[in-house]
Amino acid sequence: MLGTGLVHIYYGDGKGKTTAAMGQAIRAAGSGLKVLVFQFMKDNSSSERKALEMIPNITLLPGKRHTKFYNQMNSEEKAEYRHYNTKALDEIAKFCINFDVLVMDEAVCAVDLGLLSEEKLVKFVKHKPRGLEIVMTGHHMTDALFECADYVTEMTKVKHPYDTGRSAREGIEF
Numbered sequence: 001m002l003g004t005g006l007v008h009i010y011y012g013d014g015k016g017k018t019t020a021a022m023g024q025a026i027r028a029a030g031s032g033l034k035v036l037v038f039q040f041m042k043d044n045s046s047s048e049r050k051a052l053e054m055i056p057n058i059t060l061l062p063g064k065r066h067t068k069f070y071n072q073m074n075s076e077e078k079a080e081y082r083h084y085n086t087k088a089l090d091e092i093a094k095f096c097i098n099f100d101v102l103v104m105d106e107a108v109c110a111v112d113l114g115l116l117s118e119e120k121l122v123k124f125v126k127h128k129p130r131g132l133e134i135v136m137t138g139h140h141m142t143d144a145l146f147e148c149a150d151y152v153t154e155m156t157k158v159k160h161p162y163d164t165g166r167s168a169r170e171g172i173e174f
Contacts, residue, residue: 005100005132006150007125009141011108014155015173017137018105022048024135025103029057033100033133036061038092040085040116041106043067046174059099061092070113078115085116093124101133108138108145118142 008024010017025035037052038061052058064084068077096102110116125134125148136145146152168174 004130005128005134007148008133008135008151008153009108009145009149010135010137010153010155011139011141012155012157013139014157015160016155018046018048020153020155021103021105021135021137022052025052025058025101026055028101028133029055033057034098035059035101035103036092036096036099037103037105038088039063039105040088040110041067041070041113047171061088061095063088070115082115082117085110086120089116089120089124096132097129099132101135102128103135105137107136108141110138111142111145112138112140118144121145122148 008021010020022037025037029035035058037058039046039049040063042063043065044063049060052060064081067081070078073081092102092104107116107121111118111121122144125145128134141152162168
């Protein structure tokens with residue numbers, strides 16, 4: 001039993017946020033904890049999902065199919081995505097009671113982009129089931145989320161191939 005459960009946030013412009021969160025999920029599952037994973041800003045095609053689906057004690061909730069990048073969405077699509085993410089958080093809140101660890105990949109990013117209510121996420125985190133450990137990722141963290149967190153790790157980009165025009169590579173960046 002984890003006790004009261006703590007809140008982790010991995011954020012910043014550096015590579016490794018999702019990698020760290022999924023590593024935490026694997027570590028927890030390896031110790032017998034039940035882990036629930038949801039990815040807010042991703043469709044269901046990221047490579048880590050394929051590996052996580054094979055690990056006992058890890059449950060992945062399906063995300064929205066055919067997700068566009070934020071900068072490719074019009075205002076109607078953004079509103080639809082916000083509604084989708086709100087309903088997803090409602091379902092997570094009901095479903096997570098049976099788990100020890102909850103990973104919400106890109107939740108912090110969804111808040112930053114206005115695709116998830118900061119107020120709703122903060123309320124969920126503050127009233128989470130006792131013992132539930134929460135891990136969240138994203139680029140830019142808000143003060144309210146910072147206050148909710150017990151662990152905060154900033155991933156800082158120093159150098160990245162994207163800066164020289166290289167595209168993301170399957171198995172490495174996604």
